[in-house]
Amino acid sequence: MSENVNDTILQVSHLSKKFGDNEVLKDINFSVKKGEVISIIGSSGSGKSTLLRCLNLLEEPTSGDIIYKGKSILNRHYKVSHYRAEVGMVFQQFNLFKNMNVLRNCTIGQEKILKRSKKEAEEIALANLERVGVAPYIHAKPHQLSGGQQQRVAIARALSMDNEILLFDEPTSALDPEMVGEVLETMTQLAREGLTMIVVTHEMDFARDVSTRVCFMEHGVIVVDDVPEEVINNPQNPRLKEFLSRYLSDRIASE
Numbered sequence: 605m606s607e608n609v610n611d612t613i614l615q616v617s618h619l620s621k622k623f624g625d626n627e628v629l630k631d632i633n634f635s636v637k638k639g640e641v642i643s644i645i646g647s648s649g650s651g652k653s654t655l656l657r658c659l660n661l662l663e664e665p666t667s668g669d670i671i672y673k674g675k676s677i678l679n680r681h682y683k684v685s686h687y688r689a690e691v692g693m694v695f696q697q698f699n700l701f702k703n704m705n706v707l708r709n710c711t712i713g714q715e716k717i718l719k720r721s722k723k724e725a726e727e728i729a730l731a732n733l734e735r736v737g738v739a740p741y742i743h744a745k746p747h748q749l750s751g752g753q754q755q756r757v758a759i760a761r762a763l764s765m766d767n768e769i770l771l772f773d774e775p776t777s778a779l780d781p782e783m784v785g786e787v788l789e790t791m792t793q794l795a796r797e798g799l800t801m802i803v804v805t806h807e808m809d810f811a812r813d814v815s816t817r818v819c820f821m822e823h824g825v826i827v828v829d830d831v832p833e834e835v836i837n838n839p840q841n842p843r844l845k846e847f848l849s850r851y852l853s854d855r856i857a858s859e
């Protein structure tokens with residue numbers, strides 16, 4: 605299969621992260637092409653959030669490299685602010701500014717970081733709030749919205765920053781079950797529009813139906829990295845099989 609290396613936008617090589625003596629990420633290698641949607645699955649404590657936090661430079665990797673558009677972002681001469689403006693993150697707990705209304709939540713970063721005018725920032729915010737279906741609530745404060753609406757505002761806020769890549773850390777895990785669908789639908793729509801996304805998730809249907817690739821992590825290692833049909837429908841690795849069957853039995857138990 606011929607591959608255009610220029611399609612690769614992010615490449616992680618031999619990445620390791622230690623907290624003291626605890627090596628939480630071990631020799632992580634993977635690459636992301638423009639427009640790919642990568643789901644990261646694995647048990648609690650396997651290092652998924654730490655991996656996203658390293659990709660976002662919320663944590664400093666202990667060793668290894670992260671290459672963004674051909675340049676090492678860990679090189680001390682690299683302009684980190686440039687990278688930070690290109691990679692956005694959506695958190696489990698939404699992390700909206702509680703004292704600001706929906707519109708302001710989506711404009712403040714554009715004004716302060718991207719130096720856009722108030723007018724331009726508001727136009728872009730409104731377009732993105734419409735895109736995720738929460739435009740009617742621009743004057744509401746976060747606490748007046750449901751969890752699903754708050755998470756969609758958080759997604760609109762990230763989109764308003766024109767990121768090249770969006771990282772999602774269990775974006776539906778804090779939601780009441782009836783809210784999960786609307787957020788997954790929004791994410792599915794963004795995937796179809798070609799947004800590059802890395803999504804830590806326990807939603808196996810999303811991982812199977814929307815991702816281009818699924819990575820299974822265990823104890824800080826990517827054990828399996830393959831297309832969703834292989835990972836979810838035809839798992840060969842015994843630990844992955846066990847993880848998936850545990851997930852299925854939990855789901856049946858909760859129905």
Ligand SMILES: Nc1ncnc2c1ncn2[C@@H]1O[C@H](COP(=O)(O)OP(=O)(O)O)[C@@H](O)[C@H]1O
Nearest residue numbers: 623626628646647648649650651652653654655
């Ligand atoms: N800031 C930190 N300091 C020390 N240990 C941490 C820190 N963050 C995460 N860890 C440890 O790293 C391991 C992986 O955690 P995490 O990346 O949150 O896993 P996951 O997101 O897959 O549940 C856990 O053992 C956790 O205790």
Ligand SMILES: [Mg+2]
Nearest residue numbers: 652653654773
């Ligand atoms: Mg986590």
